[in-house]
Amino acid sequence: MPFESNLKQIAIRRPDDWHLHLRDGDILKGVVGHTSRVFGRAVIMPNLMPPITSVDAAIQYRERIIAAVPAADSFTPLMTAYLTDDFSPNELERGYKEGVFFAAKLYPANSTTNASEGVTDLNAIDSLLETMESIRMPLLIHGEVVDPSVDIFDREAVFIDRHLIPLLKKFPDLRVVLEHITTEHAVQFVESSSANIAATITPHHLHINRNAMFLGGLRSDFYCLPVAKRERHRLALRRAAISGEPCFFLGTDSAPHLRSSKESSCGCAGIFNAPFALESYAEAFDQEGMLDRLQAFASEFGALFYGLPFNKSSITLVRDSHIVPNILEVSGQNQSVERLVPFHAGDSLRWRVFYHENN
Numbered sequence: 174m175p176f177e178s179n180l181k182q183i184a185i186r187r188p189d190d191w192h193l194h195l196r197d198g199d200i201l202k203g204v205v206g207h208t209s210r211v212f213g214r215a216v217i218m219p220n221l222m223p224p225i226t227s228v229d230a231a232i233q234y235r236e237r238i239i240a241a242v243p244a245a246d247s248f249t250p251l252m253t254a255y256l257t258d259d260f261s262p263n264e265l266e267r268g269y270k271e272g273v274f275f276a277a278k279l280y281p282a283n284s285t286t287n288a289s290e291g292v293t294d295l296n297a298i299d300s301l302l303e304t305m306e307s308i309r310m311p312l313l314i315h316g317e318v319v320d321p322s323v324d325i326f327d328r329e330a331v332f333i334d335r336h337l338i339p340l341l342k343k344f345p346d347l348r349v350v351l352e353h354i355t356t357e358h359a360v361q362f363v364e365s366s367s368a369n370i371a372a373t374i375t376p377h378h379l380h381i382n383r384n385a386m387f388l389g390g391l392r393s394d395f396y397c398l399p400v401a402k403r404e405r406h407r408l409a410l411r412r413a414a415i416s417g418e419p420c421f422f423l424g425t426d427s428a429p430h431l432r433s434s435k436e437s438s439c440g441c442a443g444i445f446n447a448p449f450a451l452e453s454y455a456e457a458f459d460q461e462g463m464l465d466r467l468q469a470f471a472s473e474f475g476a477l478f479y480g481l482p483f484n485k486s487s488i489t490l491v492r493d494s495h496i497v498p499n500i501l502e503v504s505g506q507n508q509s510v511e512r513l514v515p516f517h518a519g520d521s522l523r524w525r526v527f528y529h530e531n532n
């Protein structure tokens with residue numbers, strides 16, 4: 174790559190992860206430290222089994238997360254509500270006003286992992302969206318159609334044209350984050366929209382295109398949803414991430430699955446990138462010669478969109494090449510040891526997060 178920098182280390186304001194899956198129980202305990210070590214806050218996805226569909230469930234899940242965070246880390250989980258066809262607008266508003274629900278997540282029914290209870294018809298949730306628009310509560314969208322007649326590689330673009338554009342016409346003041354965008358179409362849509370619309374970009378979509386899933390065989394560790402697209406889309410995402418436009422910010426979509434769920438005839442969607450997430454973004458920004466834009470993308474634009482203060486502390490990235498382990502072990506149910514494959518397994522990464530105590 175032509176523009177690599179020779180910096181030895183960079184300090185940036187502590188970042189936040191605006192899209193994260195932590196799961197629950199033993200896996201939660203095994204994975205949360207990978208995020209809380211580096212990130213100050215994270216928006217926690219509600220697609221548990223059963224999903225988070227009430228204020229009480231969100232409060233209890235938040236307590237379990239906080240209990241699982243290593244004692245040395247200060248970390249704030251920002252909870253989301255899982256929208257269903259019959260979610261009550263009153264419950265949503267109460268959760269938002271009481272500071273429990275930070276936002277609400279829209280999964281089109283059956284669009285991804287644990288989305289079977291998601292929304293079956295966007296027109297059926299007008300009263301929820303009306304409420305959200307009036308109280309300024311952000312709507313986080315998994316933007317894919319589930320129509321089986323639509324090619325899987327087109328599902329994001331079709332969602333934007335078929336559903337998102339009409340939805341925003343109906344609710345022009347709704348604040349929307351189009352999560353984990355994967356296409357040039359989404360990039361262009363978000364950058365040409367109003368300041369109410371933003372998008373998160375994952376580290377994996379900056380590094381892999383769809384070939385990764387088929388490299389020498391079927392590689393379920395690179396399978397996530399929305400699925401990685403053609404190279405030209407990966408390059409469009411890179412341009413968006415490094416653009417310095419505040420509508421694009423960091424959201425890892427780190428989504429751990431046990432080996433048994435990945436290595437099966439129907440492997441689950443999800444890439445576990447939390448262990449080296451910031452390093453992965455730094456690698457991409459460095460390859461583009463744009464490390465000086467990393468702080469804004471990772472630590473500022475999300476907070477600005479959501480109207481939150483920036484984190485006060487900083488973290489340091491040190492240039493120190495290292496090989497990502499092939500497997501990470503976390504303790505699972507009944508003292509068992511679960512094996513998770515981190516994103517970049519076996520790859521060399523050139524940046525390492527230098528950990529500050531008491532972040």
Ligand code: DOR
Nearest residue numbers: 285286397398428442443
């Ligand atoms: O790849 C994904 N995994 N995409 C999602 O939207 C959900 C996530 C998960 O929960 O595993």
Ligand code: ZN
Nearest residue numbers: 192194218426
């Ligand atoms: Zn997700």
